[in-house]
Amino acid sequence: MNLARLISEIAAKYTDKPAIIFEGTTWTYRDFDRQVQHYAVALTHLGIKKGDRVAVQLPKCIEVLFWHFAILSIGAIALPLNPDYRPEEIVYFLTDSSSSLFITTRHLYSKVQSAVQHLSDLQILFNEETTAPQAEEFTEYATGGDDIAMICYTSGTTGRSKGAAISHRNLIANTQALHQAWAWSDRDILLHVLPLFHVHGLNVATLGCLHAGATMIMFEKFEPRRVWETLVSKHCTIFMGVPTIYQRLINEWANLEPKPDLAQMRVFISGSAPLSDQQFYQFEKLTGFRILERYGMTETGMNASNLITPEHRQAKSVGFPLSGVEIRIVNADGHDVDVSQVGEVWIRGANVFQGYWQMPEKTAEAFVDGWFRTGDLGFQDANDNNRLYLVGRAKELIITGGFNVYPKEVENVLESHESVKESAIIGLPDQDFGEKVVAAIALKDGMNISPEILIEHCKGRLASYKCPKQIFFVTELPRNAMGKIQKNILAQQVL
Incomplete structure (x- = not known):
C-alpha cells in the first residue's frame, strides 16, 4: 500500500509509452520510473528515512515529480511548497513539520536564507546541482496504507496554516474513485497547466494520469492561445483548470480563427474554486462542452463530481458523492437537516485525511464520530437524486x-x-x-x-x-x- 510502488507497477505495463512530455522533452514510463528510483537512492544517501519530512519548493519542472515520488518510495513524507511563499511562511512550514531536508533552487533559497539558516537540523539540497545515482535501483517500499505520504498546508486565511496529513491509502482510494468517475483510460492525453505544489495539479491531474497509464503533456506556464492550439495539435482528451483559467480561455476564443476543432476532447474539468454559472454557460455556448465541476479540498481530496455524461452536469452543482465517499448535511447541533435544506457538509470515507500535523486539538474539532466537518455549506436536491450544491463557507x-x-x-x-x-x-x-x-x-x-x-x-x-x-x-x-x-x-x- 505504497502509492509510489503502485505507480511503478503501472509503469512496468507501459514501459515505452510516453508518460510525461514536459515542454517538448519526453519521458517514457520506463524513463520516469527509473528516475524516481534513482532519486530515491539519492535521498537514502542523504540519510533520509521512513517518516522524515522532506520539503520541496521548486518552480514547475519535471524534477518536482521525480523528487515527490522518490520521497514517497522510501516512506518519507513530502511537503510541496509554493515557490511564491515568503520567508516567514517557509520558516513556519519547515519548523512546524520539523523537516529534515529542504529541496529548492539557489535562486529561491537566496530569498529565504537569512530566515532559515538558524535551522541547524535542516539539510539544504539545490535541485540544479543534484545528480541522482544511476547505478543503483530502489526496490523497497517501506510503508503501509495508513502511513503519511504528504503534509499539505491549508491556505491559512484565518489563524495558523494547518498541515493536513494525507496517507498513502487516502491518495490511492481517491485516485481509484476518480478513475471510475471520469472514465480514465490509457488512451487519454491530458494537457497539464496547473501548479505542482497544489493537490489539484499533483494529486488529481498528475496522479490520475499516471495511474491510468495515460500520457500527460505538461506546460511550465498557462498561456490561453497555446492551450487551444495544443488541445487540437496533440489530440488531447482531458483538460483540468480553475475558473480563472477557464475565463481566460473564454476571452481568448474570440481571437481564434479558425475556431479549434475539439472533436477528440472528452472532458473539461474545473475545480479549486467555484465556477460561476455564467462561465459554465458561456463556455458551453462557445465550445459545445459542458465543463465538469467537482468538489474537493486539501483534507479529503475529491468528494463529489458531476457525472461524466455531459447531459447530467448542472451549473452551480458539484454533482454526486464519489465511490466510497459518504456525505451528510447537518445543522449547527450536528443533526441531519431535511433534504434541500442548507447545512454544513460532513464527509466520511477512505479519502479523508488522518488529521492535522501536530495539532490534536484542531483534529478533534474537525471530526465528529468519524465524520469530517468540512466547513462548507451546501444542500442536496431531493428532486435530482440528492445532487449536491455548495453555497459558501460556514465561516463566510x-x-x-x-x-x-x-x-x-x-x-x-x-x-x-x-x-x-x-x-x-x-x-x-x-x-x-x-x-x-x-x-x-x-x-x-x-x-x-x-x-x-x-x-x-x-x-x-x-x-x-x-x-x-x-x-x-x-x-x-x-x-x-x-x-x-x-x-x-x-x-x-x-x-
Whole structure:
C-alpha cells in the first residue's frame, strides 16, 4: 500500500509509452520510473528515512515529480511548497513539520536564507546541482496504507496554516474513485497547466494520469492561445483548470480563427474554486462542452463530481458523492437537516485525511464520530437524486438581523447583471443588524455603473435582507494561487 510502488507497477505495463512530455522533452514510463528510483537512492544517501519530512519548493519542472515520488518510495513524507511563499511562511512550514531536508533552487533559497539558516537540523539540497545515482535501483517500499505520504498546508486565511496529513491509502482510494468517475483510460492525453505544489495539479491531474497509464503533456506556464492550439495539435482528451483559467480561455476564443476543432476532447474539468454559472454557460455556448465541476479540498481530496455524461452536469452543482465517499448535511447541533435544506457538509470515507500535523486539538474539532466537518455549506436536491450544491463557507455565512445570508446566492444575482465581471460578498460589523451585506465588484471592461443600480438589480430578485447595503468597486478580486477569492483581504480593504 505504497502509492509510489503502485505507480511503478503501472509503469512496468507501459514501459515505452510516453508518460510525461514536459515542454517538448519526453519521458517514457520506463524513463520516469527509473528516475524516481534513482532519486530515491539519492535521498537514502542523504540519510533520509521512513517518516522524515522532506520539503520541496521548486518552480514547475519535471524534477518536482521525480523528487515527490522518490520521497514517497522510501516512506518519507513530502511537503510541496509554493515557490511564491515568503520567508516567514517557509520558516513556519519547515519548523512546524520539523523537516529534515529542504529541496529548492539557489535562486529561491537566496530569498529565504537569512530566515532559515538558524535551522541547524535542516539539510539544504539545490535541485540544479543534484545528480541522482544511476547505478543503483530502489526496490523497497517501506510503508503501509495508513502511513503519511504528504503534509499539505491549508491556505491559512484565518489563524495558523494547518498541515493536513494525507496517507498513502487516502491518495490511492481517491485516485481509484476518480478513475471510475471520469472514465480514465490509457488512451487519454491530458494537457497539464496547473501548479505542482497544489493537490489539484499533483494529486488529481498528475496522479490520475499516471495511474491510468495515460500520457500527460505538461506546460511550465498557462498561456490561453497555446492551450487551444495544443488541445487540437496533440489530440488531447482531458483538460483540468480553475475558473480563472477557464475565463481566460473564454476571452481568448474570440481571437481564434479558425475556431479549434475539439472533436477528440472528452472532458473539461474545473475545480479549486467555484465556477460561476455564467462561465459554465458561456463556455458551453462557445465550445459545445459542458465543463465538469467537482468538489474537493486539501483534507479529503475529491468528494463529489458531476457525472461524466455531459447531459447530467448542472451549473452551480458539484454533482454526486464519489465511490466510497459518504456525505451528510447537518445543522449547527450536528443533526441531519431535511433534504434541500442548507447545512454544513460532513464527509466520511477512505479519502479523508488522518488529521492535522501536530495539532490534536484542531483534529478533534474537525471530526465528529468519524465524520469530517468540512466547513462548507451546501444542500442536496431531493428532486435530482440528492445532487449536491455548495453555497459558501460556514465561516463566510452572514447573519444579518437574525437572518442567514449565503454569499454565493447574492454573488450569482450580481453576476447576472451585464456589467458585472465578478463579485464577492462579505459580512461586516453593523451596529443595528449585527452584520451587513457588503459587495466587492469588478466590472467588465468599459462598463460604468452606480452602486444604486446594482442594489436595485438585487432587490428585484432577492429578499431585501440579502441585498448589499454597500458596494465598492475593485479592478480585480484578490485571489490565492489556485484562484480562490481571498475575502479576508477584501474585508481589510473596506474596514
